[in-house]
Amino acid sequence: MSIEGFEREEERLVRRLLELGLVGEEDLARCRSLQRRHVSTGRVLHLGQILVRERVLRAKDIAEALAGIEDASRLTISSVSPPAMSPPRPEPTVQDWTEYEILAEIGRGGMGIVYRARQRSLGRLVALKVLPEGRAANPAEVARFEREAVAIARLRHPGIVAVHEAGVRDGVPFLAMDLIEGRSLRAALDAGSMPPGEAMRIAAEVARAIDHAHEASVVHRDLKPDNILLGSDGRAIVTDFGLARFLPGASGEIPTSLTQTGRLLGTPSYMSPEQVEGQTTGIDRRTDVFSLGVVLYEMLAGRLPFVGHNVVEVLARITAEEPRPPSTWRTGVPRDADRIVLTAIAKRREDRYRTAAEMADDLERA
Secondary structure (H helix, E strand, O other), X not given: OOOHHHHHHHXXXXXXXXXXXXXXXXXXXXXXXXXXXXXXXXXXXXXXXXXXXXXXXXXXXXXXXHHOOOOOXXXXXXXXXXXXXXXXXXXXXXXXXXXXXXXXXXXXXXXXXXXXXXXOOOOEEEEEXXXXXXXXXXXXXXXXXXXXXXXXXXXXOOOEOOEEEEEEEOOEEEEEEEXXXXXXXHHHXXXXXXXXXXXXXXXXXXXXHHHHHHHOXXXXXXXXXXXXXXXXXXXXXXXXXXXXXXXXXXXXXXOHHHOOOOOOOOOXXXXXXXXXXXXXXXXXXXXXXXXXXXHHHHHHHOOOOOOOOOHHHHHHHXXXXXXXXXXXXXXXXXXXXXXXXXHHOOOOHHHOOOOHHHHXXXXXXX
16 A cells, blocks of 8 residues: 555545444544644554544454455554553453463553463463454454464564464464563653663664564564563563564565555554555565664654654655754764664665664664
8 A cells, every 4th residue: 555545544444434333523533633643743643543542442343344445454553553542351261261360451452462461380470462352353363463473483582572382272362472571662762751871772682682583584564662672670672573574585484465565564653665665575674674763763862753744744754854863852862873873764775784783783882
């Protein structure tokens, strides 16, 4: 889907929701106003995500409405923005999860609900991720869930969340992963400004982890503060490989039906120019370098490099506008940090760091 088609799809979604009688004009107007407010601060949210966050609709309602739109893009609420706050649903019962005792819900979004759980056989705490309403889940959502398991299973790195078990229980796909005691980078950024030294350390740790994934032929494709966890010791850990893609020639390559040319996959504000253009052959390790550069920019400057009045404007600026150095937004940002960020988010892949390891080397030297 081209960036020009993004707003058209949202309008088609609105028409569909109105046709089904799922939403009223007043709620739509309120959510559109909230969407514009978010965009003005640099955080791009799909209208469907706003509707779920505001508890006007459930994620299931949005998915069903999108499914009823012919040729609907894969840019749905599950791949656009931070986890949604949807109305509480019943937790799995202990009888449903014999091996895992559900203790509490940690968070939820379009791609899954994460619970704090105890693995009975080993007596350890884990993060249990399950697909919402798995028995009736869309096959494409199940495939993405499975893709995350396949991608993480081939990675062993202290900066990447580890999966202990993956499977399907009573029709519900699940992943049992390391439980990270801490908070997301998004929560840390929302709490206030971050010292440049801390920002560069976090970026270097993420770069090392992502370089490990690249060496295993896995490209994340959705690096953003929501998918970076900070442990209780402050160490950065990358999670959520639901949009991961295996590089050509890798064993177990992701089916092409999930990575079609023209599909806009990722989170708009953190997308590389090649993602915005809907490329697949141009997606490689430098795509993740760009997204990590945007994350570092946000940590240093306290704002995103590409901001617009709407999603289409943001995507257009990613492909055409040269961003200002982070130091122009916040005093105290070192000149080396400016250079590293601007190299990482260069428009042409050839002008970026060739590998995430090169970026990490520069960050650790600065």
